Amino acid sequence: MKKIVLFIPFFLFALDLNYLLNKPKSYVRDFYLTEFMKETNSIVLAYKAYNALYKKRPFLHLRILSKKSPIFKEIYRCVNVKKEYLREVDISCILNNGLSLRTISKLNNSDLLYLYKNLKDGKVKSAVFSFLNNDFSNIFKDRDLGYYFILNYPNKKIDQEIKDFSIFEDKYFYQFVKSAVLNDLVLIRMSLSKNLNYKRMNDKVKWWLFLNEMKFKNYEKAKKILKSIKKKTSKEYFWLWKLTKKDFYLNKLLNNPRINFYTLFAHEEKNIPFDIKTNIVFNSIKKPKYDQTNPWDVLKFWNEFRKRKDLFKFAKELDSNKSIALKALVLDKAYHYRKNIFITPNFYDDKNISFKAFVYAIARQESRFIPASVSRSYALGTMQMMPFLVRSMKGDIFNQFDYKENIYLGVKHLKWLFNKLKNPLMVSYAYNGGIGFVKRKVLPKFKYKGKFEPFLSMELVKYDESREYGKKVIANYIIYSHIFGDKNITLHKLLNIN
Structure with missing residues (x-):
C-alpha cells in the first residue's frame, strides 16, 4: 500500500x-x-x-x-479486491486480507493459478491451492487455515470428518463449533458429537454442542451437556425445563425478577404477572442537566454515568420528561437491573394498539428511547435509522434526533416490513438484519412445527445480534401491548404454542 x-x-x-x-x-x-x-x-x-x-x-x-x-x-x-481488477492491484493487498474467500471461490483457474504463483507462503496461498485443486481435505489439519475457512467460508465444500479437534481448542473454539452448527456442516457436526469430550469444554462451547445434539434429536445427551454448564442463565433453565418438564427449572425462571423472553414465557405458563414500572418521572427538575435530543449532551451523560456512584441522586437530577430516557437508564443500573422499567414517552399514538406496542418495542430495543442515539454503524435516533434508509425515504439526515421525523420514518419502514412479512418476529429480525437476510437465511430454515419449535429455530438464527434482538423485541412487544391495554397478545399466541 x-x-x-x-x-x-x-x-x-x-x-x-x-x-x-x-x-x-x-x-x-x-x-x-x-x-x-x-x-x-x-x-x-x-x-x-x-x-x-x-x-x-x-x-x-x-x-x-x-x-x-x-x-x-x-x-x-x-x-476490497474484486475479480474484475484482481491483476491490477498490488499482490500485497491479498496478503493483507483484501481478497475474501468468497471472492476466491468465484475465480477461474487462470486467476487462481496467477494468485498461487505470486502469493507468498501462508494461509491465503494455501486456501487458493485448495480451490485450485478443488480439494479441501487438508484445511482442518492446520489451525490458522482451519479457522480461516470455518469463520469466513463455512461452505458445504469444506464439510468433512474431523477426528481430532485439539489444535482448535482455544478461547475461540466456540466460534468454530457455532459456525459448524449454524451452517449445518453435517460431517463436522457428527464429528463434534462423536469425537469431542464435552465435559472439558467451557460454557460457551457447551451451549453450541447442546444445540448440535438438539439438531440431531439426541435429547438425552443434549440434556446432559446443558446440565454441565456451570453458569446457567434463564436461557439454560428454560431449555432444561422444556427437556425435563421439572418444576425446579420452571421455578428458577419464575424467581428471576428480570423480564426477558424466557422468563416472560414461564410467567405466562403459570398466569403470573410481572412487576413492571412505567411511571418514573415527577418533573421536579425544570431544566435537566442533559438534553437527550443533543448528541453531544448524551455523550457527556454517558461519561458521567460511567463514573457516578450515587445513582439514585443522579436519577433525581434527571427527573424531567425532557430527560426521561436518561433517567430510566440510571434507575435500571441503580436497582441492579432487578426492576423492570418500561417507560412510555409520548412520541407516537395509533388506534391500532398492537402496532403502537410494536413501535415502542423497537424503540426501546434500538435506543432505550434516547432521541440523540448514534450507533457504531451510524444508525440514528430513537428508531436507529440507517443513513442510507433515511435518504431512500427522502428524510433529512441531520434531523434524526428529533422524535417527530425519526419516528415517522421508522413507522413508515415498519409498515413496509409488516406488509412484506406479516409476522412480528420476522419483522423484528428484518428491522435488525434486513429483509434480504430474513428471506435468505431465516424463513427457509424456520419451523413452527416440532417438539421444540419455534424455540429451536430461534436459537439457530444465523446472526448473533439478530438472534437475540428478535427475542428482546418480541418480549418488549408483549409488555407494551399489556401496558397500552391489550392483554390478549401473549407469547403463547404469537408463537402458536398451545
Whole structure:
C-alpha cells in the first residue's frame, strides 16, 4: 500500500470541520465527519476528516475517498479486491486480507493459478491451492487455515470428518463449533458429537454442542451437556425445563425478577404477572442537566454515568420528561437491573394498539428511547435509522434526533416490513438484519412445527445480534401491548404454542 503524505495548509480548514475536530472522539463525531467527507469537494479536507476518525471503517470511508481521488481509488481497490481488477492491484493487498474467500471461490483457474504463483507462503496461498485443486481435505489439519475457512467460508465444500479437534481448542473454539452448527456442516457436526469430550469444554462451547445434539434429536445427551454448564442463565433453565418438564427449572425462571423472553414465557405458563414500572418521572427538575435530543449532551451523560456512584441522586437530577430516557437508564443500573422499567414517552399514538406496542418495542430495543442515539454503524435516533434508509425515504439526515421525523420514518419502514412479512418476529429480525437476510437465511430454515419449535429455530438464527434482538423485541412487544391495554397478545399466541 502506498504511503500518502498530504500538505494541508491551515487556511483551508473549513469552519464546520474545525467545530467537529474540537468535539470528543466518538461515534457521534465519526458520523458527522463521515457526512462531511461525503459533502466536501476538497480531497484535502476529506482526508483531514478521515484521519480524525475515532474508528475507521475502511469499506465505507475509503470508498468515499476513492470517489474523490485516483490515489484513494487504488487504495480502496486494494482493501476490497474484486475479480474484475484482481491483476491490477498490488499482490500485497491479498496478503493483507483484501481478497475474501468468497471472492476466491468465484475465480477461474487462470486467476487462481496467477494468485498461487505470486502469493507468498501462508494461509491465503494455501486456501487458493485448495480451490485450485478443488480439494479441501487438508484445511482442518492446520489451525490458522482451519479457522480461516470455518469463520469466513463455512461452505458445504469444506464439510468433512474431523477426528481430532485439539489444535482448535482455544478461547475461540466456540466460534468454530457455532459456525459448524449454524451452517449445518453435517460431517463436522457428527464429528463434534462423536469425537469431542464435552465435559472439558467451557460454557460457551457447551451451549453450541447442546444445540448440535438438539439438531440431531439426541435429547438425552443434549440434556446432559446443558446440565454441565456451570453458569446457567434463564436461557439454560428454560431449555432444561422444556427437556425435563421439572418444576425446579420452571421455578428458577419464575424467581428471576428480570423480564426477558424466557422468563416472560414461564410467567405466562403459570398466569403470573410481572412487576413492571412505567411511571418514573415527577418533573421536579425544570431544566435537566442533559438534553437527550443533543448528541453531544448524551455523550457527556454517558461519561458521567460511567463514573457516578450515587445513582439514585443522579436519577433525581434527571427527573424531567425532557430527560426521561436518561433517567430510566440510571434507575435500571441503580436497582441492579432487578426492576423492570418500561417507560412510555409520548412520541407516537395509533388506534391500532398492537402496532403502537410494536413501535415502542423497537424503540426501546434500538435506543432505550434516547432521541440523540448514534450507533457504531451510524444508525440514528430513537428508531436507529440507517443513513442510507433515511435518504431512500427522502428524510433529512441531520434531523434524526428529533422524535417527530425519526419516528415517522421508522413507522413508515415498519409498515413496509409488516406488509412484506406479516409476522412480528420476522419483522423484528428484518428491522435488525434486513429483509434480504430474513428471506435468505431465516424463513427457509424456520419451523413452527416440532417438539421444540419455534424455540429451536430461534436459537439457530444465523446472526448473533439478530438472534437475540428478535427475542428482546418480541418480549418488549408483549409488555407494551399489556401496558397500552391489550392483554390478549401473549407469547403463547404469537408463537402458536398451545
